Amino acid sequence: MTPWEVFAVKYADRNERTRKDSFLFDDDHHLPHDMDYFIWVLRRGNEIVLVDTGYDQEEGDRRGRPVRLNPVEALAPLGIDPLSVSTIIVTHLHYDHAGGLKHFPNATIHLQAAEMAYATGPCMCHGTLQAPFTADHVCEAVQRLYSGRVVFHNGDGEVREGVTVHHTGGHSKGLQAVRVLTEVGWMCLASDTSHYYENFLEAKPFPIVVDLDDMLDGFRIIRSLASSDKLVIPGHDPLVRDYFPAHGPEHVIRLDRGPVKWEAS
Template sequence: MTDLYEVYAIQYGALGERMASDMMEGGDPHEGPLSISYYVWLCVGRDRTFLVDIGISPPVGKRRQRTILRTPMEGLQLMGVDPASIQDIIITHMHYDHVGNFDGFPNARFHLQDSEMAYTTGRHMLDERKRHFFEPDEVCAMVRNIYGNRVVFHDGDDELAPGLSVHHLGGHTAGLQCVRVNTRRGWVVLASDAAHLYAHLERRMVFPNYFDPQAVLAGYDRVAELADSWDHIIPGHDPKVMENYPAKSPDLEGIVVRLD
């Protein structure tokens, strides 16, 4: 029997306005500005709960001049969720803004694509343009978690539980994966950085930081196949997500919205 999940976007950070040319390859430099929000996502089922990504660590956020509104752990606590209770975390990819708070989740195991681990520890990291978006300490932390039997590897598409699956897309990084979740309104896809903004999907434009631009475009088609409609696709960094969906409760307005 396929489970139904409640799905929440928790905003934990922000980045100031950028011109369209900074956000989209080929974007008009006269167009903009565009803003970025940083999220983690919580999927709550009848029997299991999954957290998707773990966000920027405060020290990295400060060094990279990102505004940290609250840590993901604090966001969960505002929802009444103890971070220590989280047992399954899906890492969509290992860029610094998705994998920075390992210490906040002491009892979790991490679901990761084989190809992402190979990418972050192999020859591609000799290219400064690619490794700029990774933190060596966080890559090493994932390696330590492997040795601690806390990593579950996936090679392509995989069902983690009835009603929740991961799907390898690549493109933005070699091992980027999205998450497909069954909800009361249908199949929702947490696209993460397969599409940073709604505009990337609508205009089929590519965020300038990528591993394979053709795979990025193919990823747009794949998430559309996996979701029940375009309105069921949740981009990874669009501030409009907080406008398009209702707050979990009045006291969490502007912090947590419900996507299901």
């Protein structure tokens, strides 16, 4: 089986957060705790699979969370033409993961059926649960469905040879992680199954949670999917940029050759 190249592409950050924004239970809630936002790219020869799409300046302005680079601009150093992208794995439909779907109009999306049901169902009557979603992004996913460009998964599923998705839930009802074969072993792109290394390594729940039991089980699942904890990639941790090398511009990080250092415990 031919391994994939894997890149994390940073497009935004939030650096005025504290640990209370990252950990449900913690002794140092007052301390600063930065957050990075990523899109992930899987590449094998001429094949490209995007994992999530980030959000764009329009959404950033609406939420008061500006982007450093719009998704298309952020991906440009990897030679990615948004009109040529045919496959996108959407880990979940929160604004910062599905907010750029409209920029890739020809792509088929891979989504957990539970996530579509959650984002379009009665749970969205609750403002707290609705807050991480934007209706336009959910409607874009529904439009893809009606044009025959949604592949639903119920639990585990294969997207390409060496690329599989796995339902974890917890943070969102239909959240999924991605397992991908690299030259150094199986890597797990955890997305928001674990926002930070600390979440899964120390079983510390993230505060935005639909099902706490599923979130805690998700920490176990992502560790089981990767060949080692070093190859579990959390969804928002700035440490990813410390552990893995830049690939050209500093916002593009090469993951598939493994970390150049490892300090997590």
